[in-house]
Amino acid sequence: MELRLLETEGIGRRLGAAAAGDGAAGVGDRSAAGGRAAWATEMASYVKSIDRNHLLEVGLEGFYGQTTPQRRSLNPGFDIGTDFIANNRIPGIDFATVHAYPDQWITNSNDQAQLSFLNKWLDSHIQDAQYILRKPLLITEFGKSSKDSGFSSYQRDLLYNTVYYKIYSSAKRGGAAAGGLFWQLLSEGMNSFGDGYEIILGQNSSTANLIAQQCHKLDQIRRIFVRMRNIQRWKRAKAARRGVWTDRNKGRRIGN
Numbered sequence: 001m002e003l004r005l006l007e008t009e010g011i012g013r014r015l016g017a018a019a020a021g022d023g024a025a026g027v028g029d030r031s032a033a034g035g036r037a038a039w040a041t042e043m044a045s046y047v048k049s050i051d052r053n054h055l056l057e058v059g060l061e062g063f064y065g066q067t068t069p070q071r072r073s074l075n076p077g078f079d080i081g082t083d084f085i086a087n088n089r090i091p092g093i094d095f096a097t098v099h100a101y102p103d104q105w106i107t108n109s110n111d112q113a114q115l116s117f118l119n120k121w122l123d124s125h126i127q128d129a130q131y132i133l134r135k136p137l138l139i140t141e142f143g144k145s146s147k148d149s150g151f152s153s154y155q156r157d158l159l160y161n162t163v164y165y166k167i168y169s170s171a172k173r174g175g176a177a178a179g180g181l182f183w184q185l186l187s188e189g190m191n192s193f194g195d196g197y198e199i200i201l202g203q204n205s206s207t208a209n210l211i212a213q214q215c216h217k218l219d220q221i222r223r224i225f226v227r228m229r230n231i232q233r234w235k236r237a238k239a240a241r242r243g244v245w246t247d248r249n250k251g252r253r254i255g256n
Contacts, residue, residue: 002059003043003093037086044092055094057138058087062098062125074124076105076117084125088133095178096133098125099141100163103148111155115162122166130176139163139180145196157206164214171221179218182211 044056064071065083088096100121102114109117122139129137142163144156163180170177186198201208 001047001054001056003040003047003056036082037090040087041090041092044090048092056092057095057097057140058090058093059140060084060087060097060099062100062121068128071124071128074120076102076121085128085132088129088135093135095136095138096125096129096176097138097140098122100139101141101143102159103144111158115158118159118162119166122163126166126170126175126177130170133176135176136178137176138178139167141181141183143183143197143199147196153204153206157210160207160210164210168214168217168221171218174225180214 040058047054047056060082062084063075063082065081065086067083067085071084084096084098087093098121100118102109102117102121106114106117126137129135142159144159145151146156160182163182167177167180169175171179182199183197184193184195184199186193186200188200188202190198190200199207199211201211
């Protein structure tokens with residue numbers, strides 16, 4: 001379940017919107033950031049009081065704030081008053097999220113510069129989720145717009161490959177990265193919903209193939225970890241049974 005800390009749907013896909021929506025209150029405003037964190041803390045606590053098994057996330061782009069000033073240089077030239085570390089450290093928040101739209105965030109840049117930003121952006125968030133937050137991380141929005149001049153499906157596939165590689169490399173080691181949700185999947189006949197980032201599987205075969213491969217690879221990891229967990233449970237159960245048997249037979253003479 002997503003707590004909408006900020007009503008900024010699509011703000012990450014529109015660079016100009018950084019000054020609108022919530023950011024107009026002032027970039028890096030400590031009091032505003034504290035108010036948002038307090039609201040998220042209150043709402044998370046309330047939802048957990050109703051259903052403790054319901055996983056919660058705040059729903060952020062991933063911009064760094066006052067908590068980690070050394071990381072703020074990674075922000076793509078702007079932020080909207082949020083704090084990736086502080087907002088996701090809230091006890092009731094179960095996993096962190098991050099978005100990635102380098103084609104819109106890094107304006108007037110080439111594909112190489114955008115991929116360079118993406119690599120650093122993902123590396124820092126995966127590392128921080130694992131070692132600071134100690135929570136899973138989902139890349140909940142990413143993509144490349146087909147409406148941009150010079151667009152090619154090859155460059156979009158490079159971006160998808162980069163995101164998927166970062167997720168897989170972390171996940172296979174039991175790291176923080178737990179999955180990715182590209183923006184956005186549409187079916188045939190939904191053209192009116194297209195914003196340039198849409199993927200229609202039947203019309204984007206190379207990208208669809210990447211998505212299918214990633215799903216298969218992560219499913220294989222899931223199966224391995226399920227098997228490992230079952231083995232651990234079996235070992236614990238075996239040890240417990242052995243302990244019960246030992247307690248029951250203390251002082252008894254075994255054999256002749």
